[in-house]
Each structure stands twice: as structure tokens, then as C-alpha cells.
Amino acid sequence: MKHLGDITKLSGYIVPAVDVVIGGSPCQGLSVAGKQAGLKDERSGLFIEQIRLVKEMRKADAARGKVFTKLGRELLVAVKEGGPDPAGNSKLKDVIAKCKANNMPNDTINNAIKKAAGAGNTESYEEVMYEGYGTSGVAVIVEASTDNRNRTAADVRHAFDRAGGNLGTSGCVSYLFEKKGVIIIDKTTTDLSEDDMMMLALENGAEDFEATEECYEITTSPADFSAVREALEQKGIEFLQAEIQMVPSTYVTLDEKGAEKMQRLIDALEDLDDVMNVYHNWEE
Numbered sequence: 001m002k003h004l005g006d007i008t009k010l011s012g013y014i015v016p017a018v019d020v021v022i023g024g025s026p027c028q029g030l031s032v033a034g035k036q037a038g039l040k041d042e043r044s045g046l047f048i049e050q051i052r053l054v055k056e057m058r059k060a061d062a063a064r065g066k067v068f069t070k071l072g073r074e075l076l077v078a079v080k081e082g083g084p085d086p087a088g089n090s091k092l093k094d095v096i097a098k099c100k101a102n103n104m105p106n107d108t109i110n111n112a113i114k115k116a117a118g119a120g121n122t123e124s125y126e127e128v129m130y131e132g133y134g135t136s137g138v139a140v141i142v143e144a145s146t147d148n149r150n151r152t153a154a155d156v157r158h159a160f161d162r163a164g165g166n167l168g169t170s171g172c173v174s175y176l177f178e179k180k181g182v183i184i185i186d187k188t189t190t191d192l193s194e195d196d197m198m199m200l201a202l203e204n205g206a207e208d209f210e211a212t213e214e215c216y217e218i219t220t221s222p223a224d225f226s227a228v229r230e231a232l233e234q235k236g237i238e239f240l241q242a243e244i245q246m247v248p249s250t251y252v253t254l255d256e257k258g259a260e261k262m263q264r265l266i267d268a269l270e271d272l273d274d275v276m277n278v279y280h281n282w283e284e
Contacts, residue, residue: 007049012056016103017064021057023050064103070276071099072112073145077125079116090226094244097229101239123147127276130156131174132167134280135261138252139173140165142269143277152274159272163265176281177246180207181225183218183232184241187211192235204231215240219247248281259284 004010029041074095082089086096092113099109115121128149130142140160146152160167183201190197197216198209205224210217220228222244229242254262262282269278 007046007053010053012053012058013060015053015057015060017061018057021054023047025050067102068104068108069273070145071095071102071104072108073125074276075099075109075112076116076121076123077127077145079113080124084113084117094226094229094242097233097239098243101242128152129170129174130167131170131172132160132165133173134160134163134165134265134282135258136252136254138254138262138280138282139176139248140265140269141174141177141246141279142275143246143279144272144274145276146274152272155272155274156269159265159268163268164261165265174246176250177248177279179222180245180247181220181222181228182241182243182245182247183220183225183229183239185216185218185232185237186240187214187216189238192237200231200235201228204228245277246279248279251281251283253283 004015025047026043029044075092078089078092078095082091084092086093096109100106116123125145125147126149128144128146130144130153132140132142134140142156144152144156157167185197192200194211194216198211201209201216201218204227206218206220206228207224208219210219218228218232225244229239232239259282262280266278266280269275
């Protein structure tokens, strides 16, 4: 059994997925001795905390399900392109690492790969990229996987229009980004010191290493991403994030109103089933 700490300080958005939630509440506020004050009794506040936690867990579970659906599509595309064996399919190996970083169960990953490799599977998706502008000229790149280009283009354009942005032409903002491998590690999940972690990453081809208060962030070229990730995996290191991204070279700051509009655009794009990733140079 894993103890997660004080419920009043616990966020349901980071609690691992569960099948059943069982809880109780201090009885003093409901007893005769406690004057039957009910939920007005300060000791009954833990019941309210339980309700809050469950609501947050339900929202997180719904979001997790949407992420898993999109990851399943990425697995399908990778298998269709290079086969079901990750040993001979580097793209599939990278997608599997991304799935694990998002806490996708191994059984779910394996079942998705088997389904994609099945002789009767006729699903086919192509990867497309859209470029555009958010509020105040924020550069936006949208990566999608679709079986209908016209539908996806219309959906993406509609999301930009509703949030006050503009869908641009190919190449209009991509020059502001560079493709990089990004690996993020929670410091509390590894026994390696900062110096040892940095040496391990750099010796295996990492371009940059940064330590924050809570995490280690490792940046690689796309070509060296797999080698660095595998070297870390061999040491038993788990990742908060491990994927190839479009990293901006410059950033744009926004005022409160602009930030609200930009967040609406990001949320609208990420909510589209065909959209896999959204990158931008808004300095949040």
C-alpha cells in the first residue's frame, strides 16, 4: 500500500488511477457527544476533502482517457510505418517511451500494438502539420494524425478563428522552432545525484542538462534522443516526459487578457481528436 500523504494537501489530478475509492469521515461531528453539528463541525471537513479529491480524480481520469486514445493512434501509425517490433522500429520505441511517461499501462500498449499489426486492421492515418498565429502574433504549430485531411483542416481552422487567431501557410512559423528530444525526470524518483545524472546524459549524447527545484530536464538532438533515453532507462530511471518536440527559439509574453485568449486556443486545439501535439512560443 502506498501512502500519498495528507488529503488536505493532495491533488486528485496527480493521484494514480484506481478502480475503487473507499473513505470515511471523523464521527465526532455526527455524534451526540459532538452536538450533531454535521458538516458544520470543523472536524467533518475531511468529508468535503474526500468529495473534492474524487471529483478531481474523475476529471483527471477523463483527460487521461483522451490522452490514451491519442497515444493509441500514434502507436498505430508507428506500427504501420515500421512494423510491430520496437527493436527494429525506432519510431515505435520512442512512442512506447512516450506512452510509459504518460502512465499508459503495459497491457494497453501491447494490445494497441497487436491490434495495429493485425491482418484485418485497415485503419490508416497520415501525419500532417499546421502553422498559424495566436493572439499578439504567438507562433503555433499543430501536429495531427488524420484519415480525412479536409475534416481536420476545417476543425483546426475553426479553432483558430474562434480564439481570435489565424491559420497560416506552411513555413510561416516553423522557422521559429527547432525539433529536439526532451526528457524530464522527477528528482524524487531517482537516487542519482545531480552530477551523476548530468554525466550520464551528456556522455550518451545529450546537448543540454538543466536542473530545476523539482526536475531534471535533458535536451537532445532528434538523432540522439533514443540513445540518451535508453541509457537512462537502463539505470531504472522513470520519466515525467520523454518525446521529440518542437522547441521555440524565441518567446512572446502576453498580458492577462491575451493569456486567456491564448489558453482558449490551446484548449480548443488539444480537444480535437485528430490533434496530437500543440506547440507555441507563448512564455506562460
